[in-house]
Structure formats: structure tokens, C-alpha cells
Amino acid sequence: MSVPRYWREIKYRYRLIGELCTECGAIIFPRRRLCPHCGCRELEECKLSETGTVLSWTVIQHPPKGYEKYAPYVVALIKLDDGAQILSQVVDVEPEEMRVGLRVEATFRRVREDGSSGIIEYGYKFRPIIEEP
Amino acid sequence: MKTSRPVGIIGYGAYIPMNRLKASEISRVWGGCAEPIEEKAVASIDEDAVTIAVECARYAIKRAKIDPREIGAIYVGTESKPYAVKPCGTIVAEAIGATPHVTAADYEFACKAGTEAFQACIGLVSSGMVKYAMAIGADTAQGRPADPLEYTVACGGAALIFTLKSERTLAYLEGSYSYVTDTPDFWRRGLEMYPRHGNRFTGEPAYFRHIIGAAKGLMAELGYGPEDFKYAVFHQPNVKFPVKVAKRLGFSMDAIKPGLIVPYVGNTYAGSTPIGLAATLDVAEPGDRILVVSYGSGAGSDAFSFVVQDAIMEGRPRDLPVSAFIARKRYIDYSLYSRMRGKIHL
Numbered sequence A: 001m002s003v004p005r006y007w008r009e010i011k012y013r014y015r016l017i018g019e020l021c022t023e024c025g026a027i028i029f030p031r032r033r034l035c036p037h038c039g040c041r042e043l044e045e046c047k048l049s050e051t052g053t054v055l056s057w058t059v060i061q062h063p064p065k066g067y068e069k070y071a072p073y074v075v076a077l078i079k080l081d082d083g084a085q086i087l088s089q090v091v092d093v094e095p096e097e098m099r100v101g102l103r104v105e106a107t108f109r110r111v112r113e114d115g116s117s118g119i120i121e122y123g124y125k126f127r128p129i130i131e132e133p
Numbered sequence B: 001m002k003t004s005r006p007v008g009i010i011g012y013g014a015y016i017p018m019n020r021l022k023a024s025e026i027s028r029v030w031g032g033c034a035e036p037i038e039e040k041a042v043a044s045i046d047e048d049a050v051t052i053a054v055e056c057a058r059y060a061i062k063r064a065k066i067d068p069r070e071i072g073a074i075y076v077g078t079e080s081k082p083y084a085v086k087p088c089g090t091i092v093a094e095a096i097g098a099t100p101h102v103t104a105a106d107y108e109f110a111c112k113a114g115t116e117a118f119q120a121c122i123g124l125v126s127s128g129m130v131k132y133a134m135a136i137g138a139d140t141a142q143g144r145p146a147d148p149l150e151y152t153v154a155c156g157g158a159a160l161i162f163t164l165k166s167e168r169t170l171a172y173l174e175g176s177y178s179y180v181t182d183t184p185d186f187w188r189r190g191l192e193m194y195p196r197h198g199n200r201f202t203g204e205p206a207y208f209r210h211i212i213g214a215a216k217g218l219m220a221e222l223g224y225g226p227e228d229f230k231y232a233v234f235h236q237p238n239v240k241f242p243v244k245v246a247k248r249l250g251f252s253m254d255a256i257k258p259g260l261i262v263p264y265v266g267n268t269y270a271g272s273t274p275i276g277l278a279a280t281l282d283v284a285e286p287g288d289r290i291l292v293v294s295y296g297s298g299a300g301s302d303a304f305s306f307v308v309q310d311a312i313m314e315g316r317p318r319d320l321p322v323s324a325f326i327a328r329k330r331y332i333d334y335s336l337y338s339r340m341r342g343k344i345h346l
């Protein structure tokens, strides 16, 4: 990702901000120009829920460029508690501990880095909810 | 030092990565010496001082129940900045939603960078310049393989939010004291990955002299003795030093026990004293007085006296204590540790 593009996305990636369709009420993430459900252009920013449930998941063994150092890692489709669906890495979990229905919460991690001299891209990932022992 | 208007802590939050490396695993690889702690916390490959600082900041805001846009200052104390030039404080400010009306910067003073940020935040709040000020100590400290330091250098942090004392503050400040000299006990030059240290020189003229100087200075200024404090937190580079300094200052083991997390977490550098304070606030009762004394190589100590207030009881059933992060763990071996901490170059 180019530095200007990363910079434009910072708020959304750091704070999990999506959009609410003013026409059909759908929650959209990541941001789009139009609502994918009804085509409406009137979209408002909205803060997404930071907790959710795993719907499905997979282990990435051969990652795309820029993500090599994190492999193998888990990517899951997560249904957030406000109803939005989000695709995210899940960390602090072993693949054998992953299951459909696992409760997860947002965390803040390094997502990608441009070599050892370039920009470090930070953003959300999810992890099993931390509870009192 | 005393503030012109009373200042308190309205929120605090700690974070410790879940990976643990046992001291016995380091001995297995490099040959045994006396193991100074049980195990230490190690950041995952996608964690660094910034991500740890953000976690701490978010927990502190949750506990404080404040609007992050009202935070007027964010200072991150760390010696493990991911960027040599580009502040951690700006990333933290953006991640918690405190931008753009905020002053932000990083503090550097080895293991006392976090408490140095306390001093600045306390000053900004008491002067009325800002409503809330957040000080964070967070590190992902590195030790050279096979160096005795490798047993203890660890990852973690804690954040404190200061504001004027009120019924909502969890504890208030009675006074602070700083004791600083030029003492070359430990250093790391630019572009070097690992620090160097003066071995035996790190004890008596460094750690003990500065902690005792700051603790005695503060107690003299406030007219207190060790018997006036229910709890005490001293910087924890290993188990031996804080126990020894507590004894020399006249504090009991019971006083330092709640904040003594180093056996299970390691030395989190700028995070060490702040996490110790957080763990002590987790168990303290209203009216308890807590002495907090950090130590940073180079060298210096900051001492603080806090008195716990009633509001501390409200959040207790809701907010995660430091013990939750200590209990959450997965053991890694030396190979995974080497990969996570960037010790293997491809």
C-alpha cells in the first residue's frame, strides 16, 4: 500500500470505523462509495462493535507479499455484535484452538511493513476475548 | 515536588503480551547460571512498543470512562521505539481517537521513561493546561543472546490518566520527587540492536543509590516513614533488587508483594514500575498510601506518593486486573522466541 493510501485509511483501520447506509441501514466495512446492498450513496461514518463471533476461518500458509513474516496466520470471517461482518486476522490463538462460534475482540497490531526502512502499517486484528482468570 | 492544585489518577490500564519464555529454556540453550526470574513476557511478531501502548491506553480509557477527545496530552515513555524518527505518541493518539487537539511526544530515559512522563502529565494537569493527560510506559526490550540480561528483558506496559483530584479519581498524588545524576551503568548507541551495561556497576552506585535517594527525599518532604505506606512499588529489573531495596528502606515483603510482578513477567523496562503500580491499585483499598519509585539507567529515579480513593472500588468488578494478563499465557521455546524478537536474519 502506498503511504498516502495508508494515511487516508488510518482512522478506519485504527479505530474500526465503517459506514451506515442511511437508506437500508446496512453496516458497511471497509468503506465503499455506494451501499453494496441497495446502491445508496448516502453513507454515514459509524463506529463498529469491537467484539464478535467467528463464522468461519482458515490458516494462511502462503501469504501475499508484505505478510510473509507473520505466516502461518489465521484469517476469519467475524460477525460483529452490531451485525457487521468483517474479515480479519485472528491472533493470540493456535490454529487448533480456532472454532466456529469463538468469541473475539479487536486488538491493535502491526499489519504489514514495507521492509526495514519503510512505513509500518498498523491496524485492527482480533483475538480471543481476554477474561479474568 | 508538590502541585499547586491536587492531582489524581482517573484511569489506568496494563497490557502484557501472552508469550512466555521460561528462564530454564534460556539456561538450556546457553548453559546455566542462577536464574533471576521464573519466566518473561515476549511480544508476538506483530507487536511492538506502539501496539502495547495502544492496548494500555484503551484499557485506561475504559476504566476512566472519559471521552478520549478530552485528553490533552499523550506521552509514551519507551526505549524500544519502532521508528528512530516518528513519534509513538501520535500513533497512540490516533488509535484512541484523541487527535488532533492534543500534545504528544515520546520520553526516553531507559526504564524510567514512563514515570518521567508521569511528572510531565502531573504538571500539565495541575497548571490547568489540559483536563486529562495520559502517561504510558511501554517496552519490548532486547537483550543480547547469552547475556545475563537476556533472562529478564521483557515486553509490556501500563498507562495512567491524570486529572485534577475529584470524587471520580481513583487515587490522588501527595507529592513527587526526582533524583538524577550522570551515571553510565547501561546504554545503547544509535543503530545498535542490543544495549551494553557495566555489570556490577549497575547495582550500588546506580539502582540502589538513586532509588534510595528519591524514596528518602520524598518521604522527608512529606514527613512520612515507611510505616505510613501500605504498599510500595520499586523498579523491578530482577527479583533480588526490589526486595533488597525494600528491606534497606524499611518496607516489608507484604508491602511490595502485590506490585512485584517481575518473577512472571520479567523486566518490562519503562513498563515495569507502571505495571507494578497498576497491579497494586488492583488490590488496594480506599485510604491506602502507595509509594512508587522507578529507576532508569543513565541514571535517575522518580518517586510518587499516592493515596487510594473510594472510586477505586466501582470499576473493580468490571475492569481487567493485571493478574488476568499474567494468567493469560502460552509458552514458547527459544527458536520461536528468536523468530518473534527478530534475532534470526534471513
Ligand SMILES: [Zn+2]
Pocket (backbone or CB within 6 Å): A021, A022, A023, A024, A025, A026, A035, A036, A037, A038, A039, A040
Ligand atoms: Zn443500503
